[in-house]
Amino acid sequence: MTARKEKKKAIAKKLLHKYRLVILNEDTFEERISFKLTRLNVFILVGISAIVLITLTTLLIALTPLREYIPGYSSATLKKNARELLVKTDSLENALRVRNQYYSNIQRVLSGTITAEDFLQDSIQDDSIINPSQLDLTASKEDSLLRVMVEKEDKYNLFKTATAEADFALFPPVKGTISSGYNSEIRHYAIDIVAEKDTPVKAAGDGTVIFAEWTAATGHVIIIEHANNMLTVYKHNASLNKDQGELVQAGEVIATVGNTGELTTGPHLHFELWSNGYPINPANFIDFN
Known part of the structure; x- marks a missing residue:
């Protein structure tokens, strides 16, 4: 158990150990920019950058016509x-x-x-095969009303006859x-x-x-x-x-x-x-x- 704890402490120490990233002028060796980093910060920064890059790429493909170039993706056209x-x-x-x-x-x-x-x-x-005597030709109430309506319309329509429909x-x-x-x-x-x-x-x-x-x-x-x-x-x-x-x-x-x-x-x-x-x-x- 002691060895495992020591191993964990060593890993944590490595992750939290501070490093200095310095950007120098190649000619004058003048220090331009310097950063204090740890391995943990680097891992977190790389992870966040990867997530942002994947998210932006997904949105770019999903919301633009570029998605049509993906194999298997159905094109609107x-x-x-x-x-x-x-x-x-x-x-x-x-x-x-x-x-x-x-x-x-x-x-x-x-x-x-x-x-x-x-x-x-x-x-x-x-x-021609139907026998009219076998049919019930008694006019219903609706038929009678329809006939009266048609007769009134034809009464005032002097130019429209049955033959005119042919x-x-x-x-x-x-x-x-x-x-x-x-x-x-x-x-x-x-x-x-x-x-x-x-x-x-x-x-x-x-x-x-x-x-x-x-x-x-x-x-x-x-x-x-x-x-x-x-x-x-x-x-x-x-x-x-x-x-x-x-x-x-x-x-x-x-x-x-x-x-x-x-x-x-x-x-x-x-x-x-x-x-x-x-x-x-x-x-x-x-x-x-």
Whole structure:
């Protein structure tokens, strides 16, 4: 125990032993500055300096753009770019999904194939299946009040009618005799109109030509995209007057009646009407008489 105490006293004596730090002029050996120090003071001064240096360095890195140069530290610019890329990726995925669905619809239009399950998804077909006698059509109190309100508004609105709300109309593409009507049971999703060869075929409505090519089964085919996600299809044409991407107006000549393709028995126009990727009966929207 005595040896340990003596050792501690020796260490304390070394730490507290005073030294004189003198700065001299090298030429004249004149004393400029002198300090009285102990080893303990030196250790404390070095420790405090190290803590201050580490603190200042940490603050400098944390509060300035220098932190972006630290490996593994996420950059604000990188985060912003990552968010923008994520939004763009999501938008591209949605656009690709819509485009794939669009191409799928075009393929179904060209092939004329559709399943019974698809018909169940078609709101127009569902409406025709519903039996009105099975529905409760009794007007509720809210319905009656709404009808009275609408009647009062329409009473003083002389220029606004139900037909004024319609922003899309279709016209017969060609005049002739209907040889075959729309029949979903035999997968004939069109109306065949017999006409003389080279009779002008006119656009049923304003739109954009999205397909104008030759197919082995249906000859020269032209497809026009209209408003409200509607397509009109014209098959078995002798020739086409419009190219893909062109804008057409209702009544504008887009083709001539022909007898092209394997699935034809004489000069006629095979006319189809599609809504949201599903075929509908053109006779319900166009007066062919």
